[in-house]
Amino acid sequence: MRAIVIAVVLFCWGAVAHAHKPSDSYLILKVSDSRVEGQWDIALRDLEYAIGLDANGDGDITWGELSARQGAVASYALARLKVAVRGAACTLQATDHLVDQHSDGAYAVLRFAATCPEATGPLTVGYTLFFDLDPTHRGLARIESAGLTQTAVLSPERREQTFDLAASSVWQQMWAYVREGVWHIWIGFDHVLFLLSLLLPAVWLRVGRQWQPVLRFATAFWDVLRVVTAFTVAHSITLSLAALQVVSLPSRLVESVIAASVVLAALNNVYPVVSTGRWIMAFSFGLIHGFGFASVLADLGLPRGSLVTALFGFNVGVELGQLAIVAVFLPVAYALRATWFYRRVIFLGGSAAVVVLAGAWLLERALNIRLLS
Amino acid sequence: MRRSIIITIVVLGSVLSGSVAYAAPIRPTDPSVVLERLPLKRGDTRAAELAKDRALLAAQPGDPELALRVAEQYFDLASAEGDPRYIGYAQAALAPWAADRGAPTDILFMRGKLLQWRHDFRPALELFGQVLQREPDHFDALTWRSAVLTVLADYEGARSDCRALKKTKGELFWGSCLAYVDGLTGKAAAAEQRLNGLLARHADASPVNRLWLLTRLADLAARLGRPADADRYFQRALALGVTSQYLLANYGDFLIDEGRPAEAVALLRDWSRSDVLLLRLTFAEQMLNAPEFKAHAGALRDRFAAAALRGDTLHQQEESRFLLRVERNAGRALELAVANWIIQREAYDARILLEAAVAAGRPDQAQPVLDWLAASHHEDPHLTALADKLRAKSGP
Numbered sequence: 001m002r003a004i005v006i007a008v009v010l011f012c013w014g015a016v017a018h019a020h021k022p023s024d025s026y027l028i029l030k031v032s033d034s035r036v037e038g039q040w041d042i043a044l045r046d047l048e049y050a051i052g053l054d055a056n057g058d059g060d061i062t063w064g065e066l067s068a069r070q071g072a073v074a075s076y077a078l079a080r081l082k083v084a085v086r087g088a089a090c091t092l093q094a095t096d097h098l099v100d101q102h103s104d105g106a107y108a109v110l111r112f113a114a115t116c117p118e119a120t121g122p123l124t125v126g127y128t129l130f131f132d133l134d135p136t137h138r139g140l141a142r143i144e145s146a147g148l149t150q151t152a153v154l155s156p157e158r159r160e161q162t163f164d165l166a167a168s169s170v171w172q173q174m175w176a177y178v179r180e181g182v183w184h185i186w187i188g189f190d191h192v193l194f195l196l197s198l199l200l201p202a203v204w205l206r207v208g209r210q211w212q213p214v215l216r217f218a219t220a221f222w223d224v225l226r227v228v229t230a231f232t233v234a235h236s237i238t239l240s241l242a243a244l245q246v247v248s249l250p251s252r253l254v255e256s257v258i259a260a261s262v263v264l265a266a267l268n269n270v271y272p273v274v275s276t277g278r279w280i281m282a283f284s285f286g287l288i289h290g291f292g293f294a295s296v297l298a299d300l301g302l303p304r305g306s307l308v309t310a311l312f313g314f315n316v317g318v319e320l321g322q323l324a325i326v327a328v329f330l331p332v333a334y335a336l337r338a339t340w341f342y343r344r345v346i347f348l349g350g351s352a353a354v355v356v357l358a359g360a361w362l363l364e365r366a367l368n369i370r371l372l373s
Numbered sequence: 374m375r376r377s378i379i380i381t382i383v384v385l386g387s388v389l390s391g392s393v394a395y396a397a398p399i400r401p402t403d404p405s406v407v408l409e410r411l412p413l414k415r416g417d418t419r420a421a422e423l424a425k426d427r428a429l430l431a432a433q434p435g436d437p438e439l440a441l442r443v444a445e446q447y448f449d450l451a452s453a454e455g456d457p458r459y460i461g462y463a464q465a466a467l468a469p470w471a472a473d474r475g476a477p478t479d480i481l482f483m484r485g486k487l488l489q490w491r492h493d494f495r496p497a498l499e500l501f502g503q504v505l506q507r508e509p510d511h512f513d514a515l516t517w518r519s520a521v522l523t524v525l526a527d528y529e530g531a532r533s534d535c536r537a538l539k540k541t542k543g544e545l546f547w548g549s550c551l552a553y554v555d556g557l558t559g560k561a562a563a564a565e566q567r568l569n570g571l572l573a574r575h576a577d578a579s580p581v582n583r584l585w586l587l588t589r590l591a592d593l594a595a596r597l598g599r600p601a602d603a604d605r606y607f608q609r610a611l612a613l614g615v616t617s618q619y620l621l622a623n624y625g626d627f628l629i630d631e632g633r634p635a636e637a638v639a640l641l642r643d644w645s646r647s648d649v650l651l652l653r654l655t656f657a658e659q660m661l662n663a664p665e666f667k668a669h670a671g672a673l674r675d676r677f678a679a680a681a682l683r684g685d686t687l688h689q690q691e692e693s694r695f696l697l698r699v700e701r702n703a704g705r706a707l708e709l710a711v712a713n714w715i716i717q718r719e720a721y722d723a724r725i726l727l728e729a730a731v732a733a734g735r736p737d738q739a740q741p742v743l744d745w746l747a748a749s750h751h752e753d754p755h756l757t758a759l760a761d762k763l764r765a766k767s768g769p
Contacts, residue, residue, distance in 0.1 A: 021457070046458075099408055100398040106408040134464070
């Protein structure tokens with residue numbers, strides 16, 4: 001064996017200066033009200049090495065071969081995972097078997113439920129999967145509870161880790177939802193475009209059939225404040241009603257009306273119908289936008305114990321996000337209000353573009369088709 | 374601190390793109406649909422031998438000879454395929470001696486080899502040192518230590534280990550060892566001549582030995598400004614029929630530098646499994662505006678994100694090159710190139726740091742490489758041109 005020659009040696013080392021994807025599994029635990037649900041993505045290559053999946057030995061793992069070994073996969077994997085709440089071990093039960101593709105190949109997706117004797121308290125994860133076969137294996141864990149996400153890397157050196165879910169205090173929880181709210185406004189183009197369409201004329205006054213630039217900043221400021229406040233009050237009302245499950249509307253209807261509201265708000269700039277009463281428009285359509293926010297909040301998973309915190313935090317986040325947009329918009333619009341560029345390009349051109357874009361959304365959402373990629 | 378910020382950004386980015394860990398799982402309907410192709414078939418002789426040894430080892434995990442044999446087979450597989458899982462399997466075979474300073478000499482040595490694979494160069498050197506304390510003429514430990522010292526740019530240390538080889542084996546070995554170090558330190562022409570002589574005089578050298586000599590010769594010829602000769606060396610190396618990540622990566626880089634991306638694509642098309650080779654393939658496809666470019670760039674992005682989730686820093690050189698060429702993010706590329714230079718100091722580590730410093734307009738960050746270039750007298754027209762650019766930027 002010592003006959004390895006220098007060439008092999010040096011040549012091997014040459015290959016070494018590079019990396020490749022090592023073995024990882026992805027473990028997600030969702031904790032809510034004494035229920036723990038898990039999803040565990042485990043590479044098929046690793047399962048093949050550990051328990052054998054390729055029944056006919058042809059080098060290909062088919063869905064049929066994996067399906068036949070589902071029981072073995074679940075018992076092998078779940079025996080190497082311990083979940084405990086407040087020190088009391090939970091019972092793990094496989095609930096579903098799927099497959100997924102990650103950057104380095106196919107993974108078995110094992111869904112499971114944990115039944116825990118303790119309802120609340122710190123969550124402990126003990127992980128030993130594949131450590132005996134491949135000490136470089138890592139478990140990449142993501143623990144989600146009450147809108148908070150914690151991540152951890154489980155390794156042979158750190159097999160057991162405890163996550164203080166209670167430490168997600170009211171403030172931390174609220175902060176998490178505030179961030180979600182800001183984020184949603186930031187990526188929620190429909191809400192932003194609706195608001196901006198209503199705000200574009202705020203730096204002008206309608207005199208007869210003509211637009212005139214306002215003379216004082218305060219005039220524009222109060223107009224913006226009226227519109228933004230009306231929008232905020234309206235969507236806060238419906239967001240709360242929907243989150244508390246007092247009212248519920250089908251999401252396709254809500255999303256379609258939101259798109260329609262954007263079309264109308266922008267159209268009103270091109271063919272003015274409502275000029276001074278734009279805050280009424282903001283209020284009426286704001287009611288519908290609130291339902292849109294509520295569905296996002298519902299997707300985040302609402303903790304029953306801290307619903308009010310979540311609701312309040314999310315709403316504050318939405319308002320902060322809105323405020324940031326207005327704070328950028330207003331000074332710029334005020335500075336440019338008397339220019340040809342603002343009147344022609346931003347106001348008319350921008351509004352027309354919004355009409356087209358939101359019109360496409362409206363068609364997509366109402367007819368359930370895809371126009372934009 | 375910086376690392377945690379990087380991880381946060383990557384995690385955030387990957388959650389947003391929904392790519393790394395959180396794509397939507399599916400339930401195939403057709404049982405015959407192939408989910409995964411295994412790199413080794415069970416019928417394969419290599420696989421069969423490994424499986425047999427693995428089963429024997431499972432029955433008697435403390436048997437040093439058996440453990441070593443399994444570890445060596447996996448190590449060789451890792452080197453050929455570039456797949457780090459095999460390094461993990463090799464490590465598992467040596468687990469009974471994981472922290473044992475009194476382990477058998479060859480097990481200590483193998484642990485060192487595995488450590489350097491993970492770029493844990495200092496601990497690896499320590500283990501090689503322990504081996505050589507016990508057996509000063511341990512051929513493998515000497516060659517490996519000289520190789521690792523070269524990566525760390527300790528050329529005097531490397532030379533001294535090459536000279537110590539004279540007591541162990543013939544000139545083919547110590548001669549090529551010395552010529553290799555000379556080739557990196559301002560004596561490229563003489564090194565090429567010597568390696569050529571060794572190649573001619575040892576017609577009986579094994580294919581892996583010849584492959585090693587030929588890839589080094591190709592590198593020397595390219596750096597001496599004779600691309601046609603370099604190409605001939607590469608072609609001769611390929612003709613040996615030995616699978617080598619190192620050869621493929623270097624020839625790929627050469628073809629890209631020479632503006633021959635179509636040939637690089639043909640060479641690397643079937644190697645997307647290997648990150649290192651996928652990187653070269655993606656660069657070539659980018660130059661050709663090939664339709665596969667987007668998907669391959671996305672795959673690399675995902676793999677770098679997945680590595681960051683683990684906290685791995687093994688691939689900083691590759692990621693830096695990717696950031697610079699594909700993402701056009703010179704700032705981040707430079708950060709990684711600087712961090713990478715602290716760990717390893719080979720020619721391409723130098724080159725990416727210089728390239729990133731030029732692109733980011735930060736000649737100050739390149740100073741360590743400029744110092745290395747001046748001290749080592751390393752000959753490489755690419756590096757010299759970059760260094761000139763940086764000097765021009767930083768002014769007199």
